[in-house]
Amino acid sequence: MRLIQNMSTIAEYPKENNSNRVVKIAVVGGSGVGKTALVVRFLTRRFIGDYERNAATLYAREVQVDGEQVAIQVQDTPGLHVGGGLGSQDQVTRSIQWADAVVLVYSVTDRRSFDLIGRLHQQVREAHPNARVPVVLLANKAELAHLRQVDWQQGPRLAQGLGVAFQEVSASESCSEIHAAFRLLCQAPPPPAATPTNAPEKRRTSLMPRPKSPNMQDLKRRFRQALSARPRTATAV
Numbered sequence: 221m222r223l224i225q226n227m228s229t230i231a232e233y234p235k236e237n238n239s240n241r242v243v244k245i246a247v248v249g250g251s252g253v254g255k256t257a258l259v260v261r262f263l264t265r266r267f268i269g270d271y272e273r274n275a276a277t278l279y280a281r282e283v284q285v286d287g288e289q290v291a292i293q294v295q296d297t298p299g300l301h302v303g304g305g306l307g308s309q310d311q312v313t314r315s316i317q318w319a320d321a322v323v324l325v326y327s328v329t330d331r332r333s334f335d336l337i338g339r340l341h342q343q344v345r346e347a348h349p350n351a352r353v354p355v356v357l358l359a360n361k362a363e364l365a366h367l368r369q370v371d372w373q374q375g376p377r378l379a380q381g382l383g384v385a386f387q388e389v390s391a392s393e394s395c396s397e398i399h400a401a402f403r404l405l406c407q408a409p410p411p412p413a414a415t416p417t418n419a420p421e422k423r424r425t426s427l428m429p430r431p432k433s434p435n436m437q438d439l440k441r442r443f444r445q446a447l448s449a450r451p452r453t454a455t456a457v
């Protein structure tokens with residue numbers, strides 16, 4: 221999968237734009253779980269059934285999120301095999317390091333892709349030890365009930381254990397949950413906690429206030445909000 225209409229590669233992305241923020245999202249997971257299909261659904265609202273194997277594609281686009289113009293960059297990474305080649309693992313590692321938000325994907329029809337998630341999540345945390353980047357776990361191909369290898373309870377349980385948001389989705393059948401997931405990652409981080417007035421001098425003079433990490437409850441609340449919000453314009457997510 222290379223390029224779909226309505227999307228532009230990063231090379232074509234305008235240097236001057238009206239965005240206040242840039243959000244860099246890495247989409248990672250096992251091979252053939254539907255990463256490209258999900259990215260394409262998010263960016264074009266379409267499902268195209270036949271894709272070439274992905275060799276890491278970066279898409280860029282401006283979107284409106286809660287009235288704010290946001291420049292998003294989405295890295296669709298090559299699929300990983302259990303015990304698979306180092307080449308794609310390197311690309312995935314670089315992509316995770318580059319990202320400031322991550323979509324982890326498995327397919328409910330592929331148990332091995334589910335088993336990869338813990339390792340990938342660990343990689344995210346190791347790549348960003350001091351900044352808790354928001355992560356959403358997507359269980360794709362949910363409509364293929366007869367091929368299911370991962371029970372519906374296992375995804376939420378895993379997500380809860382990892383402290384990330386979760387959604388079952390079907391890139392082939394629907395769009396709104398996929399939009400909600402990406403939209404969640406595009407939302408502005410909560411404002412930094414106020415410095416207590418009686419804090420010691422050393423704290424008050426610290427260089428940069430660290431943004432507050434999104435916690436599980438906060439992510440869930442935002443996910444519900446995003447799911448209930450309807451996009452207002454063609455470019456809104």
Ligand SMILES: Nc1nc2c(ncn2[C@@H]2O[C@H](COP(=O)(O)OP(=O)(O)OP(=O)(O)O)[C@@H](O)[C@H]2O)c(=O)[nH]1
Pocket residue numbers: 250251252253254255256257258268269270271272273274275297298299300360361362363364389390391392393
């Ligand atoms: N039935 C069904 N098929 C899907 C769904 N999402 C993706 N597919 C199909 O699954 C296959 C793999 O989809 P891709 O989007 O290429 O998966 P990928 O994870 O990007 O693949 P690699 O980058 O090669 O690892 C394609 O044949 C898609 O049409 C879905 O929700 N339901």
